[in-house]
Amino acid sequence: MKILSTKNEQIKHLVHLKDKRDRDRHQEYIIEGYRELFHAKNANIPLKKIFYCPELFLGQNEMDLIHSFQNCEKIECADEPFMKMSYRDRPDGLIAIASQMHRKREELEKILDSKAPFIVVVESIEKPGNLGSILRSCDATAVDALIVCDPKTDIHNPNVIRSSVGAFFLVPIFEMESHEAIRLLKEHHISVLATTPHTDTFYDDVDLRQGVAIVLGTEQLGLSDLWMGEANLKVKMPMLGTIDSLNVSNAASIMMYEVVRQRRHASRL
Amino acid sequence: MKILSTKNEQIKHLVHLKDKRDRDRHQEYIIEGYRELFHAKNANIPLKKIFYCPELFLGQNEMDLIHSFQNCEKIECADEPFMKMSYRDRPDGLIAIASQMHRKREELEKILDSKAPFIVVVESIEKPGNLGSILRSCDATAVDALIVCDPKTDIHNPNVIRSSVGAFFLVPIFEMESHEAIRLLKEHHISVLATTPHTDTFYDDVDLRQGVAIVLGTEQLGLSDLWMGEANLKVKMPMLGTIDSLNVSNAASIMMYEVVRQRRHASRL
Numbered sequence: 001m002k003i004l005s006t007k008n009e010q011i012k013h014l015v016h017l018k019d020k021r022d023r024d025r026h027q028e029y030i031i032e033g034y035r036e037l038f039h040a041k042n043a044n045i046p047l048k049k050i051f052y053c054p055e056l057f058l059g060q061n062e063m064d065l066i067h068s069f070q071n072c073e074k075i076e077c078a079d080e081p082f083m084k085m086s087y088r089d090r091p092d093g094l095i096a097i098a099s100q101m102h103r104k105r106e107e108l109e110k111i112l113d114s115k116a117p118f119i120v121v122v123e124s125i126e127k128p129g130n131l132g133s134i135l136r137s138c139d140a141t142a143v144d145a146l147i148v149c150d151p152k153t154d155i156h157n158p159n160v161i162r163s164s165v166g167a168f169f170l171v172p173i174f175e176m177e178s179h180e181a182i183r184l185l186k187e188h189h190i191s192v193l194a195t196t197p198h199t200d201t202f203y204d205d206v207d208l209r210q211g212v213a214i215v216l217g218t219e220q221l222g223l224s225d226l227w228m229g230e231a232n233l234k235v236k237m238p239m240l241g242t243i244d245s246l247n248v249s250n251a252a253s254i255m256m257y258e259v260v261r262q263r264r265h266a267s268r269l
Numbered sequence: 270m271k272i273l274s275t276k277n278e279q280i281k282h283l284v285h286l287k288d289k290r291d292r293d294r295h296q297e298y299i300i301e302g303y304r305e306l307f308h309a310k311n312a313n314i315p316l317k318k319i320f321y322c323p324e325l326f327l328g329q330n331e332m333d334l335i336h337s338f339q340n341c342e343k344i345e346c347a348d349e350p351f352m353k354m355s356y357r358d359r360p361d362g363l364i365a366i367a368s369q370m371h372r373k374r375e376e377l378e379k380i381l382d383s384k385a386p387f388i389v390v391v392e393s394i395e396k397p398g399n400l401g402s403i404l405r406s407c408d409a410t411a412v413d414a415l416i417v418c419d420p421k422t423d424i425h426n427p428n429v430i431r432s433s434v435g436a437f438f439l440v441p442i443f444e445m446e447s448h449e450a451i452r453l454l455k456e457h458h459i460s461v462l463a464t465t466p467h468t469d470t471f472y473d474d475v476d477l478r479q480g481v482a483i484v485l486g487t488e489q490l491g492l493s494d495l496w497m498g499e500a501n502l503k504v505k506m507p508m509l510g511t512i513d514s515l516n517v518s519n520a521a522s523i524m525m526y527e528v529v530r531q532r533r534h535a536s537r538l
Contacts, residue, residue, distance in 0.1 A: 129398065137519050139510030167512050204530055238529050241408030243436050250406055250522035257523045260507050261473055
């Protein structure tokens with residue numbers, strides 16, 4: 001039964017999920033786009049419903065992707081109701097609802113018990129776009145876990161998923177309070193690395209081949225005193241200009257690639 | 270004479286400058302925020318007008334900053350007309366109009382003639398936020414010039430300036446067509462470095478201590494065949510996950526910091 005009206009209750013329900021309160025209440029979230037759903041499929045993310053609008057498809061493989069999701073309601077929509085649901089400039093005819101998944105602490109503990117885990121922590125991050133692009137770099141550098149502490153953005157915000165281009169489904173994400181994350185990292189003897197101008201040590205002069213957690217602060221204020229006090233590695237980036245900080249996702253990515261660089265060169269020895 | 274009405278013609282004029290066509294027609298642009306105006310001041314950017322709303326000031330130094338701009342009209346506004354002009358979530362009571370500045374090719378040629386120039390090129394960049402955060406990294410890594418080729422975003426878009434947190438005023442920016450940029454770089458024997466998965470060379474295995482231009486492609490499609498064909502250094506980043514690319518400003522920042530790392534270590538020898 002193709003949906004023709006923007007007033008359809010199922011359309012309205014999806015539109016409501018753009019609001020955090022509705023996402024929390026229903027424990028659901030939105031996944032839009034071929035690329036994002038492709039990665040969701042490969043990560044075995046179950047969908048509740050998928051809405052599709054063939055007039056908007058950009059490629060040939062959309063129907064195959066839709067049918068690859070099992071136990072999921074598949075609903076065709078006309079252009080107008082689809083556009084009402086989409087949050088993109090260039091919709092590609094695919095939008096889905098999935099159940100929120102919150103990973104358990106035990107899963108993180110298992111990762112922290114592994115050999116030289118590579119962890120990224122973001123504290124009180126505000127902008128969905130920054131969290132999304134950090135996720136993309138986490139996937140690229142094979143980060144073992146991203147810990148999101150005291151976030152000011154919802155990890156299930158559609159813009160996180162969009163800007164992650166699907167890395168959201170590929171990187172194990174854990175949400176918890178800062179004090180709990182610190183306790184777990186310390187218990188597992190993971191070095192806590194903070195980036196700060198107030199040190200003489202450059203970021204590429206410390207050994208990052210052991211278990212390490214790279215901790216990034218908020219866009220506005222940087223890292224809190226709590227995390228700064230607990231950091232046992234403090235490093236700075238060369239800042240050769242006038243502005244005193246980098247965009248948080250850029251700082252995160254530079255640090256992550258330094259970890260990869262060191263571990264890659266070490267494995268050559 | 271304090272402006273009380275949102276219908277004031279000067280308020281309307283500034284609001285129109287949010288539109289690229291009006292910015293182009295008047296050859297003006299908007300600078301909002303204390304931090305941005307502070308860097309504009311230090312870079313000797315002349316302002317035409319500055320609007321201020323003391324009720325919204327967040328600090329103590331706003332009036333001093335305002336008075337430090339000479340030959341500039343200073344206009345107090347009530348809260349309501351100020352909010353109409355602001356494009357921020359948290360306005361801080363300062364917003365100005367400046368004349369657009371377009372740097373001349375001769376200035377770029379002089380930079381390209383210097384010793385081991387460090388150039389960044391962005392091709393057809395679309396998102397103001399990406400351009401802004403690339404500018405921030407350019408400032409931090411002392412890039413000599415940013416060349417913006419065939420942009421799909423206006424470099425004077427308010428969101429470029431906002432996300433650059435003022436680096437817009439600190440980094441020499443040149444706008445030109447790709448074929449002209451290629452000609453200038455080649456004439457001055459600057460290595461053109463492209464990032465691509467289709468090479469065996471890692472980004473940290475090439476010598477970046479000589480004059481180099483790091484070229485970044487669009488968010489959607491990467492680098493064009495034109496630039497890829499002209500690149501004499503092709504490097505890849507380790508991509509250890511599933512997603513095949515990084516956010517463009519993250520990729521740019523990692524490459525820029527690799528240049529700094531190599532040059533810093535070389536200077537220690």
